[in-house]
Amino acid sequence: MIDKAPPTREEHPSPLWEKCSGLWELIRSCQNWDRLQRPNLDYIISKLGEYVEKEEISS
Numbered sequence: 001m002i003d004k005a006p007p008t009r010e011e012h013p014s015p016l017w018e019k020c021s022g023l024w025e026l027i028r029s030c031q032n033w034d035r036l037q038r039p040n041l042d043y044i045i046s047k048l049g050e051y052v053e054k055e056e057i058s059s
Contacts, residue, residue: 006031020051 009017009024017024026047032038039047 023051
């Protein structure tokens, strides 16, 4: 196992982090070293769909 610190929001600034609350956490959860702790594809698609719906409503 690689012992590397995970990336931080500060290292990867983006207006998306403020616009889509929870997106950074979703991305980070997908990077979990333990594959059993990673979200499944259905959950990821569902969350991304929520972000798109929110964006469409606020536009």
